[in-house]
Amino acid sequence: MTPPVRPESSDFARLSEEGSTRVCVLGGQRLCRAAMAAQLERLGFEVNHSLTDEMELDRCGCLDSPSSCRVLLLIASAQGPFATLHRVREILARTAKDVALVVLAEHATRGHLLAAIRAGAKAVLDYDCEPDELAVAIRRAAGGQTHLAGDAAEMLLNGVADGTPVVSGSANLSDRERETLHLLCKGLTTKEIARHLHLSVKTAENHRYAVYRKCKAGNLAELIRHAIRQGLVPV
Numbered sequence: 051m052t053p054p055v056r057p058e059s060s061d062f063a064r065l066s067e068e069g070s071t072r073v074c075v076l077g078g079q080r081l082c083r084a085a086m087a088a089q090l091e092r093l094g095f096e097v098n099h100s101l102t103d104e105m106e107l108d109r110c111g112c113l114d115s116p117s118s119c120r121v122l123l124l125i126a127s128a129q130g131p132f133a134t135l136h137r138v139r140e141i142l143a144r145t146a147k148d149v150a151l152v153v154l155a156e157h158a159t160r161g162h163l164l165a166a167i168r169a170g171a172k173a174v175l176d177y178d179c180e181p182d183e184l185a186v187a188i189r190r191a192a193g194g195q196t197h198l199a200g201d202a203a204e205m206l207l208n209g210v211a212d213g214t215p216v217v218s219g220s221a222n223l224s225d226r227e228r229e230t231l232h233l234l235c236k237g238l239t240t241k242e243i244a245r246h247l248h249l250s251v252k253t254a255e256n257h258r259y260a261v262y263r264k265c266k267a268g269n270l271a272e273l274i275r276h277a278i279r280q281g282l283v284p285v
Contacts, residue, residue, distance in 0.1 A: 071120050071192045074099040074112050076138070078125035078156075086125065086154075093185040104137045113146035120192045121150045125177075126166065135169040142170065150191035154184070167278050173197035198271040222264050223282075230257040231265070231282055235274050 073095045075083050080102075087097040098119060099112040112119050124138065142149055153166040156177035166174050172191035175184060187197040223231065226247070233243045244254035265282075267273035276282070 070094060070096045071189060072096045072098050072118065073121045073123055073188065074101065074107075074119040076101045076107055076122060076124045077103065077134075082125060086123070089181055089184075090123075090188075093181060095185075095188065104134045104141060107138070108141050113142070113149055119146070119149055121152055121188050122146075123152045123154060123188065124171075125154050126156065126162065135165050139169040150194070152188055152191050154179075164278060167275050170279075195268070196272040196275050198274065223261065227257050227261050227264070228282070230254070231261045231273070231277060234258065234261060234270065235277050237270075 073090055075086050075090070075097060077083075078086070083100045087100050090097050099110060101107050101110060101112075107113070107122075113122070122138070122142070124135075126135070138151070142151060150172045151170055152173040152175070153171045154175055154177055155162060155166065163174055172194075173187040173196065175187055175197070179187075190197045229247060230243055233246060238246065240254050240258055241251055243249075243258065244251045247254065249257075262268075262273060265273055265276045267276055
């Protein structure tokens, strides 16, 4: 599978003109957080807090209002804050429903990525992503959009299980639309879906449109996130 395309420099330039976004950095070693804060400030963001763990996050009050923090950037690894995602989700739900969660995944497994999405992450990126891509992801998350990037997206696409999609949470989708959703999440194109389901390309395109509309997804990343969180595909 071809890796997802990184954002064009024009996308970064356009999003960079939209003004400063306040970011809180959570997790990782002290030097790692300091380096990340410096990088974010070079990219035009305002870093107002750098926190060790979710307990410090809960105490500091930095999420009390969107004016204090618009995006929570979690530096997550298999040995660290991935285990605290559930707690972070509870804190955000209680104190900062308008704050977007962005996860920067270090040495993450597919299970960790699924945990991040289920915890409500708007964006999930590889730890070694390009700075421009991180900037685009943060600004998209701040604007309510979803962003899956690099190996994180490919890992999720490759890992969608074979078999019949589950019915849970998909009452508004027809049987054919559920099949289409499953194949879309595996990364198939409209023409490939048409061949797989023995449909015309036009009919497959109609099913594809219906799936995106009913799932309220604007792109494949949003569709995958919705499908996983709602239990629409086996994982």
